[in-house]
Amino acid sequence: MLIKTIVDLLDANVLCGKELLENEIHSACGSDMMSDVLAYVKEQAVLLTGLVNPQVIRTAMMMDMRCVVFVRGKNPSEDMIELAAENGLVLLSTAERLYVACGKLYAAGLAGDGEQS
Amino acid sequence: MTADVLKYHFTVVGGDFTSAGKASVNVKKLLRQLGIAPDIIRRVAIAMYEGEINMVIHANGGTADLEIYPDSIVIILADSGPGIPDIDQAMQEGFSTAPDNIRSLGFGAGMGLPNMKRYTDEMKIDTEVGVGTTVTMTIRL
Numbered sequence: 001m002l003i004k005t006i007v008d009l010l011d012a013n014v015l016c017g018k019e020l021l022e023n024e025i026h027s028a029c030g031s032d033m034m035s036d037v038l039a040y041v042k043e044q045a046v047l048l049t050g051l052v053n054p055q056v057i058r059t060a061m062m063m064d065m066r067c068v069v070f071v072r073g074k075n076p077s078e079d080m081i082e083l084a085a086e087n088g089l090v091l092l093s094t095a096e097r098l099y100v101a102c103g104k105l106y107a108a109g110l111a112g113d114g115e116q117s
Numbered sequence: 118m119t120a121d122v123l124k125y126h127f128t129v130v131g132g133d134f135t136s137a138g139k140a141s142v143n144v145k146k147l148l149r150q151l152g153i154a155p156d157i158i159r160r161v162a163i164a165m166y167e168g169e170i171n172m173v174i175h176a177n178g179g180t181a182d183l184e185i186y187p188d189s190i191v192i193i194l195a196d197s198g199p200g201i202p203d204i205d206q207a208m209q210e211g212f213s214t215a216p217d218n219i220r221s222l223g224f225g226a227g228m229g230l231p232n233m234k235r236y237t238d239e240m241k242i243d244t245e246v247g248v249g250t251t252v253t254m255t256i257r258l
Contacts, residue, residue: 034224035225035232036228041156049223051222058137058138061145062162063163
Protein backbone atom coordinates (compact mmCIF):
# COMPACT_ATOMS: atom_id res chain seq x y z
CA MET A 1 0.00 0.00 0.00
CA LEU A 2 1.31 3.43 -0.92
CA ILE A 3 1.53 6.05 1.81
CA LYS A 4 -0.70 8.34 -0.24
CA THR A 5 -3.40 5.63 -0.11
CA ILE A 6 -3.19 5.77 3.70
CA VAL A 7 -3.63 9.55 3.50
CA ASP A 8 -6.78 9.05 1.41
CA LEU A 9 -8.23 6.21 3.50
CA LEU A 10 -7.78 8.08 6.77
CA ASP A 11 -8.45 11.57 5.39
CA ALA A 12 -5.14 12.47 7.03
CA ASN A 13 -3.11 15.66 7.16
CA VAL A 14 0.47 15.31 5.95
CA LEU A 15 2.69 16.96 8.59
CA CYS A 16 6.01 16.17 6.89
CA GLY A 17 7.41 13.99 4.12
CA LYS A 18 5.10 15.16 1.30
CA GLU A 19 7.78 14.04 -1.18
CA LEU A 20 7.68 10.46 0.18
CA LEU A 21 3.99 9.68 -0.34
CA GLU A 22 4.72 7.36 -3.27
CA ASN A 23 6.70 5.04 -0.97
CA GLU A 24 5.22 1.64 -0.28
CA ILE A 25 4.22 0.17 3.08
CA HIS A 26 4.09 -3.60 3.67
CA SER A 27 2.95 -3.89 7.27
CA ALA A 28 1.38 -1.95 10.10
CA CYS A 29 1.37 -1.75 13.86
CA GLY A 30 -1.11 0.05 16.12
CA SER A 31 -0.04 0.73 19.71
CA ASP A 32 0.47 3.41 22.34
CA MET A 33 3.09 1.23 24.00
CA MET A 34 6.46 1.72 22.34
CA SER A 35 8.00 -1.30 24.09
CA ASP A 36 5.46 -3.50 22.32
CA VAL A 37 6.27 -1.84 19.00
CA LEU A 38 9.96 -2.55 19.58
CA ALA A 39 9.25 -6.24 20.21
CA TYR A 40 8.61 -7.08 16.55
CA VAL A 41 10.62 -6.04 13.55
CA LYS A 42 8.56 -5.47 10.46
CA GLU A 43 9.73 -4.36 7.06
CA GLN A 44 8.61 -1.02 5.67
CA ALA A 45 5.99 -0.49 8.31
CA VAL A 46 3.60 2.22 9.37
CA LEU A 47 2.98 2.93 13.07
CA LEU A 48 -0.45 4.12 14.18
CA THR A 49 -0.49 5.61 17.67
CA GLY A 50 -2.28 7.97 20.03
CA LEU A 51 0.95 8.65 21.90
CA VAL A 52 2.64 11.97 21.18
CA ASN A 53 6.21 12.39 22.39
CA PRO A 54 9.69 12.35 20.82
CA GLN A 55 10.16 8.67 21.71
CA VAL A 56 7.49 7.79 19.13
CA ILE A 57 9.71 9.28 16.41
CA ARG A 58 12.85 7.58 17.81
CA THR A 59 11.06 4.23 18.07
CA ALA A 60 9.97 4.54 14.44
CA MET A 61 13.53 5.46 13.45
CA MET A 62 15.02 2.48 15.30
CA MET A 63 12.57 0.18 13.52
CA ASP A 64 13.29 1.72 10.09
CA MET A 65 9.61 2.55 9.78
CA ARG A 66 8.45 4.72 6.92
CA CYS A 67 5.43 6.49 8.35
CA VAL A 68 3.74 7.39 11.64
CA VAL A 69 0.01 8.17 11.88
CA PHE A 70 -1.18 10.11 14.93
CA VAL A 71 -4.82 9.27 15.65
CA ARG A 72 -7.66 11.18 17.35
CA GLY A 73 -6.54 14.42 15.72
CA LYS A 74 -3.37 14.63 17.78
CA ASN A 75 -0.56 16.80 16.49
CA PRO A 76 3.12 16.42 17.32
CA SER A 77 5.34 19.34 18.33
CA GLU A 78 7.52 21.22 15.85
CA ASP A 79 10.58 19.49 17.33
CA MET A 80 9.08 16.09 16.60
CA ILE A 81 8.16 17.09 13.05
CA GLU A 82 11.68 18.38 12.49
CA LEU A 83 13.24 15.15 13.83
CA ALA A 84 11.01 13.06 11.56
CA ALA A 85 11.68 15.22 8.50
CA GLU A 86 15.45 15.00 9.04
CA ASN A 87 15.18 11.23 9.08
CA GLY A 88 12.92 10.70 6.09
CA LEU A 89 9.85 9.73 8.08
CA VAL A 90 6.36 10.67 6.91
CA LEU A 91 4.11 12.03 9.70
CA LEU A 92 0.33 11.97 9.28
CA SER A 93 -2.50 13.07 11.54
CA THR A 94 -6.05 11.72 11.34
CA ALA A 95 -9.24 12.43 13.28
CA GLU A 96 -10.01 8.68 13.37
CA ARG A 97 -9.59 6.68 16.58
CA LEU A 98 -6.86 4.03 16.72
CA TYR A 99 -9.21 1.06 16.32
CA VAL A 100 -11.04 2.54 13.35
CA ALA A 101 -7.87 3.79 11.66
CA CYS A 102 -6.26 0.33 11.95
CA GLY A 103 -9.48 -1.32 10.75
CA LYS A 104 -9.69 0.83 7.64
CA LEU A 105 -6.12 0.02 6.62
CA TYR A 106 -6.56 -3.68 7.37
CA ALA A 107 -9.80 -3.84 5.39
CA ALA A 108 -8.05 -2.18 2.47
CA GLY A 109 -5.52 -5.02 2.41
CA LEU A 110 -2.67 -3.87 4.65
CA ALA A 111 -1.94 -6.89 6.85
CA GLY A 112 -0.26 -6.58 10.23
CA ASP A 113 2.14 -9.46 10.00
CA GLY A 114 5.48 -8.31 8.73
CA GLU A 115 8.48 -10.55 8.88
CA GLN A 116 9.73 -11.23 12.35
CA SER A 117 13.48 -11.00 12.80
CA MET B 118 42.86 -8.57 16.59
CA THR B 119 42.97 -5.59 18.93
CA ALA B 120 44.17 -3.39 16.08
CA ASP B 121 40.89 -4.08 14.28
CA VAL B 122 38.58 -2.96 17.08
CA LEU B 123 36.71 0.33 16.88
CA LYS B 124 35.53 1.80 20.18
CA TYR B 125 32.98 4.53 20.84
CA HIS B 126 31.82 5.99 24.13
CA PHE B 127 28.51 7.72 24.87
CA THR B 128 27.04 9.33 27.97
CA VAL B 129 23.37 8.68 28.69
CA VAL B 130 21.92 11.63 30.58
CA GLY B 131 19.61 10.70 33.45
CA GLY B 132 16.25 12.28 34.23
CA ASP B 133 15.80 13.50 30.66
CA PHE B 134 13.27 11.26 29.02
CA THR B 135 12.87 13.57 26.03
CA SER B 136 16.44 13.07 24.84
CA ALA B 137 16.65 9.36 25.76
CA GLY B 138 17.68 7.41 22.69
CA LYS B 139 20.03 9.99 21.24
CA ALA B 140 23.07 7.73 21.67
CA SER B 141 21.23 4.95 19.82
CA VAL B 142 20.40 7.30 16.96
CA ASN B 143 24.09 8.25 16.72
CA VAL B 144 25.15 4.59 16.78
CA LYS B 145 22.71 3.85 14.00
CA LYS B 146 24.21 6.58 11.80
CA LEU B 147 27.73 5.47 12.68
CA LEU B 148 27.10 1.82 11.74
CA ARG B 149 25.47 2.92 8.50
CA GLN B 150 28.61 4.88 7.61
CA LEU B 151 30.70 1.79 8.36
CA GLY B 152 28.63 -0.19 5.88
CA ILE B 153 27.17 -2.66 8.41
CA ALA B 154 24.15 -4.66 7.14
CA PRO B 155 20.77 -2.97 7.81
CA ASP B 156 19.29 -5.86 9.82
CA ILE B 157 22.34 -5.92 12.12
CA ILE B 158 22.13 -2.14 12.55
CA ARG B 159 18.48 -2.40 13.50
CA ARG B 160 19.17 -5.09 16.12
CA VAL B 161 22.03 -3.08 17.65
CA ALA B 162 19.98 0.13 17.63
CA ILE B 163 16.86 -1.39 19.22
CA ALA B 164 18.82 -3.26 21.92
CA MET B 165 20.80 -0.15 22.78
CA TYR B 166 17.70 2.07 22.68
CA GLU B 167 15.86 -0.16 25.18
CA GLY B 168 18.98 -0.14 27.35
CA GLU B 169 19.20 3.63 27.21
CA ILE B 170 15.54 3.99 28.17
CA ASN B 171 16.14 1.60 31.10
CA MET B 172 19.09 3.65 32.34
CA VAL B 173 17.07 6.87 32.13
CA ILE B 174 14.06 5.34 33.93
CA HIS B 175 15.85 3.37 36.63
CA ALA B 176 19.42 4.54 37.08
CA ASN B 177 19.61 8.30 36.46
CA GLY B 178 21.64 7.65 33.32
CA GLY B 179 24.95 5.93 32.73
CA THR B 180 27.41 5.16 29.96
CA ALA B 181 27.17 3.26 26.71
CA ASP B 182 30.22 1.77 25.03
CA LEU B 183 30.23 0.30 21.58
CA GLU B 184 33.02 -2.01 20.43
CA ILE B 185 33.10 -3.14 16.83
CA TYR B 186 35.18 -6.24 16.10
CA PRO B 187 35.65 -7.96 12.73
CA ASP B 188 33.17 -10.68 13.74
CA SER B 189 30.92 -9.01 16.31
CA ILE B 190 29.52 -5.84 17.83
CA VAL B 191 29.55 -5.50 21.61
CA ILE B 192 27.40 -2.99 23.51
CA ILE B 193 28.26 -2.33 27.16
CA LEU B 194 25.73 -0.33 29.18
CA ALA B 195 26.88 0.60 32.67
CA ASP B 196 25.08 2.51 35.41
CA SER B 197 25.36 3.28 39.10
CA GLY B 198 21.67 2.73 39.72
CA PRO B 199 19.79 0.63 42.28
CA GLY B 200 20.76 -2.75 40.77
CA ILE B 201 18.41 -5.63 39.93
CA PRO B 202 17.46 -7.78 42.96
CA ASP B 203 16.01 -10.69 40.92
CA ILE B 204 17.28 -11.03 37.35
CA ASP B 205 14.97 -13.95 36.46
CA GLN B 206 11.97 -11.86 37.45
CA ALA B 207 13.28 -8.83 35.55
CA MET B 208 13.68 -10.95 32.42
CA GLN B 209 9.99 -11.95 32.40
CA GLU B 210 7.94 -10.18 29.74
CA GLY B 211 5.49 -7.87 31.47
CA PHE B 212 7.36 -7.54 34.75
CA SER B 213 8.17 -3.90 35.41
CA THR B 214 9.13 -1.68 38.31
CA ALA B 215 8.88 1.51 36.24
CA PRO B 216 6.70 4.27 37.72
CA ASP B 217 3.26 4.96 36.21
CA ASN B 218 4.32 8.20 34.55
CA ILE B 219 6.75 6.21 32.38
CA ARG B 220 3.87 4.04 31.18
CA SER B 221 2.05 7.13 29.96
CA LEU B 222 5.16 7.87 27.88
CA GLY B 223 4.93 4.53 26.08
CA PHE B 224 7.45 2.50 28.08
CA GLY B 225 7.48 0.55 31.34
CA ALA B 226 5.59 -2.43 29.92
CA GLY B 227 8.22 -4.89 31.12
CA MET B 228 9.55 -5.49 27.62
CA GLY B 229 12.91 -3.75 27.83
CA LEU B 230 15.25 -6.53 28.98
CA PRO B 231 13.34 -9.27 27.06
CA ASN B 232 13.63 -7.16 23.89
CA MET B 233 17.35 -6.63 24.48
CA LYS B 234 17.81 -10.39 24.79
CA ARG B 235 15.60 -11.04 21.75
CA TYR B 236 17.70 -8.86 19.46
CA THR B 237 21.16 -9.91 20.59
CA ASP B 238 23.09 -13.19 20.36
CA GLU B 239 24.42 -12.97 23.89
CA MET B 240 23.41 -10.87 26.88
CA LYS B 241 25.15 -10.81 30.25
CA ILE B 242 23.88 -8.87 33.26
CA ASP B 243 26.26 -8.02 36.12
CA THR B 244 24.36 -6.34 38.89
CA GLU B 245 24.64 -5.59 42.58
CA VAL B 246 21.85 -4.03 44.59
CA GLY B 247 22.79 -0.51 45.64
CA VAL B 248 25.89 -0.47 43.41
CA GLY B 249 24.76 -0.62 39.80
CA THR B 250 24.23 -2.72 36.72
CA THR B 251 26.31 -3.50 33.67
CA VAL B 252 24.65 -5.13 30.67
CA THR B 253 26.93 -6.57 27.99
CA MET B 254 25.30 -7.50 24.70
CA THR B 255 26.96 -9.18 21.72
CA ILE B 256 25.66 -9.33 18.18
CA ARG B 257 27.62 -11.57 15.80
CA LEU B 258 28.31 -10.30 12.31
